Amino acid sequence: MTDLHSKRLLGKVVVVTGAARGQGATEADALTREGARVIATDVREAPGCRRLDVTSGKDWTELAADLREAYGQVHGLVNNAGVTWRARLGDVRPEDFDRVHAVNVTGPLLGMQHLAPLMPPGSSIVNVGSSAALTAHYPVAYTASKWALRGLSKTATLELGPRGIRVNTIHPGYIDTEMTASDAPAFREANIRETPLGRTGSVDEVTPLVVFLLSDESSFITGAEIPIDGGLTAHGGVKSVSDALRSEAP
Numbered sequence: 141m142t143d144l145h146s147k148r149l150l151g152k153v154v155v156v157t158g159a160a161r162g163q164g165a166t167e168a169d170a171l172t173r174e175g176a177r178v179i180a181t182d183v184r185e186a187p188g189c190r191r192l193d194v195t196s197g198k199d200w201t202e203l204a205a206d207l208r209e210a211y212g213q214v215h216g217l218v219n220n221a222g223v224t225w226r227a228r229l230g231d232v233r234p235e236d237f238d239r240v241h242a243v244n245v246t247g248p249l250l251g252m253q254h255l256a257p258l259m260p261p262g263s264s265i266v267n268v269g270s271s272a273a274l275t276a277h278y279p280v281a282y283t284a285s286k287w288a289l290r291g292l293s294k295t296a297t298l299e300l301g302p303r304g305i306r307v308n309t310i311h312p313g314y315i316d317t318e319m320t321a322s323d324a325p326a327f328r329e330a331n332i333r334e335t336p337l338g339r340t341g342s343v344d345e346v347t348p349l350v351v352f353l354l355s356d357e358s359s360f361i362t363g364a365e366i367p368i369d370g371g372l373t374a375h376g377g378v379k380s381v382s383d384a385l386r387s388e389a390p
Contacts, residue, residue: 147175148355153211155179155203155255157194157247158221160186162317163268166343167218167350174351176216179207183221194221194247200254207258214258216354219248219267224282224319237281244285245292252296252307261304264354267293269365271313274373290365297363306362308353313369315341334379336371 154171158164160182168180181192181203192199207214223243225236248267256265272279273286289309296307314320314331320340332339346368352358367373375382 148351148357149216150175152176152215152354153179153207153213154216154218154354155181155207155214155251156218156220157181157192157251160184160189162319163312163315163343163346164218164220166347167220170347170351171216171218171354174355176354177211179203181221194219194251195242197250197254200250204254204258207255212258213260214255215260215263217251217255217259217265218350218354219251219265221247222268222270224279226279227281228278229280232280237284240281241285241288244282245288248289249292252300256300256303256305259300259303259305262356262359263305264358265296265300265305265307266350266353267296267307267309269293269309269311271311271367271369271373273309273311274365274367275377293365294363301362306353306358308358308362308364308366310346310349310353311365311367311369311373312346313341313367313372315343315346315368317343331372334372334377335369336375336379339370341368341370 149171154176156164156168156178159168159180168178172178180189182189183193185191192203221243223240225240227236252265267289269289270286272283273290277283293307293309300307313335349366349368
């Protein structure tokens with residue numbers, strides 16, 4: 141039986157993008173506690189973080205070279221960095237659409253291209269999607285980028301599997317972070333209404349899954365897409381119908 145309090149990632153080198161705050165910072169802390177040597181990166185300047193623009197091939201090349209020299213290998217990558225843009229279909233500008241995709245899709249692509257060559261069999265990549273990747277969410281640039289990330293992840297699963305490298309995608313729902321703190325109250329309330337568990341989630345409810353997917357406990361899991369959304373995407377948009385019928389029941 142696995143000791144859940146053991147150092148499950150002892151000796152593993154793991155890169156986390158978007159780790160200056162929020163979900164990424166919590167993931168980096170948890171992975172460190174599990175024994176990993178975490179290289180926390182972010183485009184923002186932050187204590188303990190290496191500056192990395194995920195859209196820059198030059199930055200990734202330099203990071204890969206430094207990791208090769210310092211450790212020889214990389215065992216995990218968490219593509220957590222992401223941005224949103226809330227313009228709707230009729231209003232989104234092409235330059236904003238491209239900017240969101242550069243971070244949310246090209247960033248993970250570059251990360252996998254540059255770090256996979258350093259990964260031995262048994263390594264693991266976790267791409268952070270969104271419940272927007274499983275629904276017709278209204279911010280078109282963000283939603284399209286997260287759907288594209290799903291396709292990228294599936295292709296990476298196929299390409300890297302023969303080398304023993306696993307690629308999985310998690311899809312957080314409405315999680316309390318600095319990003320969601322800027323949402324309109326009506327948007328937050330609507331999400332809670334559509335979530336069967338009837339509340340928002342926390343970064344502490346996302347992080348354990350990331351740890352598990354990077355650990356050897358998930359050694360035969362690859363290509364998986366796992367929602368962490370309180371049931372938001374499970375009901376296919378019929379929760380309001382179910383609730384209405386329940387309220388009419390005698």
